[in-house]
Amino acid sequence: MAAFTSFDFGSLFSVGNLLCLFLGTLLGMIVGCLPGLGPTIGVALCLPLTFKMDLIPSVLLLVAIYQGAEYGGSISAILLGIPGTISASATTMDGNPLCRKGYPGKALGYSLTSSAIGGLLGGIVLLLFITPLSRLAFDFLDGELFLIAMFGLISIVTLGSDDVPKSMISLLLGLLLRTMGADTLSGVNRYTFGVPSMLEGLQFIAVITGLFALSSVFNMVGSENLGSSGVSDVSRFKVHVSLSELREILGTVLKSSVIGTIMGIIPGLGPSAAAWMSYNEVKRAHPEKKFGTGEPLGISACESANNACVGGALLPLLSMGIPGSGTIAVLATAFMFKGIQPGPQLLTKYPQYVYPILWGFLIAVFALYIVGKFFTSLTARMLVAPNYLLVVIILVAIMIGSFGNRNNMFDVGVAIAFGVVGFFLIKLKYPIASFLMAFVLGDIIETHFRRALTLSKGSWLVFVSRPASIVIDLMILALIVSSVLRSVKAKKQKAAAAKTAEGGADHV
Amino acid sequence: MGYKKATCIANGILIALAIAFIVMALNFKEGFVKLVISEKYYPIGVAGLLIVACIISTIKTLAGDDDHKVEIKGWKNILLVLGTCIVFALLWKYVGHFYVIAFVLMSGLMYVLNPEPHSKKKVLKTLLTNLAIVLVIYVGFERLLNFRF
Numbered sequence: 001m002a003a004f005t006s007f008d009f010g011s012l013f014s015v016g017n018l019l020c021l022f023l024g025t026l027l028g029m030i031v032g033c034l035p036g037l038g039p040t041i042g043v044a045l046c047l048p049l050t051f052k053m054d055l056i057p058s059v060l061l062l063v064a065i066y067q068g069a070e071y072g073g074s075i076s077a078i079l080l081g082i083p084g085t086i087s088a089s090a091t092t093m094d095g096n097p098l099c100r101k102g103y104p105g106k107a108l109g110y111s112l113t114s115s116a117i118g119g120l121l122g123g124i125v126l127l128l129f130i131t132p133l134s135r136l137a138f139d140f141l142d143g144e145l146f147l148i149a150m151f152g153l154i155s156i157v158t159l160g161s162d163d164v165p166k167s168m169i170s171l172l173l174g175l176l177l178r179t180m181g182a183d184t185l186s187g188v189n190r191y192t193f194g195v196p197s198m199l200e201g202l203q204f205i206a207v208i209t210g211l212f213a214l215s216s217v218f219n220m221v222g223s224e225n226l227g228s229s230g231v232s233d234v235s236r237f238k239v240h241v242s243l244s245e246l247r248e249i250l251g252t253v254l255k256s257s258v259i260g261t262i263m264g265i266i267p268g269l270g271p272s273a274a275a276w277m278s279y280n281e282v283k284r285a286h287p288e289k290k291f292g293t294g295e296p297l298g299i300s301a302c303e304s305a306n307n308a309c310v311g312g313a314l315l316p317l318l319s320m321g322i323p324g325s326g327t328i329a330v331l332a333t334a335f336m337f338k339g340i341q342p343g344p345q346l347l348t349k350y351p352q353y354v355y356p357i358l359w360g361f362l363i364a365v366f367a368l369y370i371v372g373k374f375f376t377s378l379t380a381r382m383l384v385a386p387n388y389l390l391v392v393i394i395l396v397a398i399m400i401g402s403f404g405n406r407n408n409m410f411d412v413g414v415a416i417a418f419g420v421v422g423f424f425l426i427k428l429k430y431p432i433a434s435f436l437m438a439f440v441l442g443d444i445i446e447t448h449f450r451r452a453l454t455l456s457k458g459s460w461l462v463f464v465s466r467p468a469s470i471v472i473d474l475m476i477l478a479l480i481v482s483s484v485l486r487s488v489k490a491k492k493q494k495a496a497a498a499k500t501a502e503g504g505a506d507h508v
Numbered sequence: 509m510g511y512k513k514a515t516c517i518a519n520g521i522l523i524a525l526a527i528a529f530i531v532m533a534l535n536f537k538e539g540f541v542k543l544v545i546s547e548k549y550y551p552i553g554v555a556g557l558l559i560v561a562c563i564i565s566t567i568k569t570l571a572g573d574d575d576h577k578v579e580i581k582g583w584k585n586i587l588l589v590l591g592t593c594i595v596f597a598l599l600w601k602y603v604g605h606f607y608v609i610a611f612v613l614m615s616g617l618m619y620v621l622n623p624e625p626h627s628k629k630k631v632l633k634t635l636l637t638n639l640a641i642v643l644v645i646y647v648g649f650e651r652l653l654n655f656r657f
């Protein structure tokens with residue numbers, strides 16, 4: 001507990017850190033509110049800003065962007081009925097109707113307040129559970145660490161996608177491409193093709209910016225109206241919720257925050273699933289309310305859940321090295337740039353970084369509330385920015401981002417190539433979040449796997465020989481079995497629906 | 509092109525890629541450190557699983573109902589953006605002068621993508637916007653963050 005509080009709190013409130021928190025929140029709100037961008041692209045595009053920064057402000061900046069983007073997604077969902085992020089799609093259900101009734105400021109007020117409370121609860125859970133989880137994981141040997149990483153990947157495949165084989169392909173492709181470069185255990189060059197720039201393998205930033213940002217640019221110029229974003233007027237409004245209104249939503253906000261935090265901890269689920277699950281739960285709990293017509297509880301449930309997810313998703317990363325979501329996987333690279341591998345060792349080796357980041361996370365929530373309160377109206381004006389302008393800004397950011405990590409033009413080429421690959425992967429519904437998670441975790445998976453087998457002299461029993469590994473094995477088995485059962489149930493439901501439709505047609 | 513056909517082609521390409529990775533892995537030079545699981549077995553295993561997953565995905569896709577048309581809307585704009593990126597990278601590598609290249613290419617791209625009809629105002633707006641972008645990069649990245657382009 002001592003380390004928990006025994007650091008220089010004053011340093012956390014340095015001008016640099018506070019600037020990162022407030023600027024990150026504003027940037028996050030902007031990328032979140034622009035449909036087609038979102039938190040992952042926002043964090044990826046801002047990674048280059050962190051190259052020359054210390055770890056703490058870097059992570060605070062990226063966390064603030066993530067938090068800000070989760071709230072920002074609700075701005076366009078409420079004002080336009082077009083969710084800025086996937087997770088804000090549930091917010092559209094009640095947010096947009098309330099706006100159309102003439103209460104945009106009220107709808108955004110519910111969203112902001114719920115986002116802030118959700119973020120705060122997620123942060124508190126992160127703060128409380130990081131130490132016990134890290135201690136638990138600290139005793140893990142290579143075999144268990146490999147299994148934990150596999151659990152994360154299998155969660156992504158089974159829970160994060162409807163098409164399991166395609167998700168599996170994305171994942172394996174990520175693992176395979178991560179093997180490029182000099183082997184960390186033997187030093188042998190693998191798939192380097194004699195290119196010196198390939199000795200360190202494919203660079204995260206180049207792959208991420210290409211895969212997410214450039215592919216989204218291709219989608220933008222290909223399918224959207226380039227001249228304008230379809231908005232000509234974003235009226236002035238005051239983001240405000242009164243105390244009595246807050247009291248009415250508080251119970252739902254707290255319940256949804258718990259759901260969001262849990263969904264964030266489980267890799268593969270993420271904010272979108274959390275928002276929809278909370279929305280369904282609040283509908284079930286309040287059958288008397290007319291959801292879909294501008295019900296504040298509907299907005300609050302979704303927004304508190306998706307922001308609570310952020311803290312939840314950071315927990316497995318900081319304690320076990322497993323990113324809870326695609327955005328957190330991108331955020332993890334900020335640690336790797338500084339030569340730090342997130343995981344059980346983080347808390348013991350680098351407490352000077354971990355605790356300020358955790359407390360900074362809580363400050364980020366307050367920053368979200370303050371920035372959201374005063375800048376939502378301004379952020380909403382970004383919705384009138386034409387897409388051709390966004391395309392140019394994003395392209396320049398991609399060029400700088402991919403080059404800036406090690407001043408290497410080869411990485412710019414890699415980003416362009418991955419932009420094309422990402423575009424086709426998305427078109428053909430290969431989930432790129434699976435690829436990203438595998439690419440980030442690939443190195444530690446291979447290292448732990450090979451080290452475990454080397455230490456056990458080739459015996460595969462190393463993966464089932466200790467109580468901890470047996471528990472993780474059972475968790476993996478449960479995931480696979482539940483996925484199979486879900487798939488069988490879905491097939492049965494589909495067949496029954498088809499039969500009913502057929503019967504109806506015959507009857508007609 | 510139909511979704512089924514496109515998926516089959518994509519899976520075929522991935523299978524070819526996996527086979528290439530396996531063949532290359534078999535020809536890795538031996539390392540000085542002898543490990544129980546050498547540097548070649550892990551990529552071979554992953555590539556093998558990738559082939560299996562591609563086959564399963566192909567069968568599942570062919571057996572499924574979904575065969576919507578996979579369209580690449582606005583492919584001319586996509587090629588334009590891709591071409592600009594490639595020219596940007598090549599000019600930057602072989603000519604240098606990042607700011608000049610960024611200003612010229614991005615102005616050109618923005619002008620073409622802007623659907624407004626040609627006018628002096630449009631040209632001026634494009635040039636001023638890109639000048640502002642380049643200035644922000646210079647101040648933000650080069651002066652404040654010590655980037656060197």
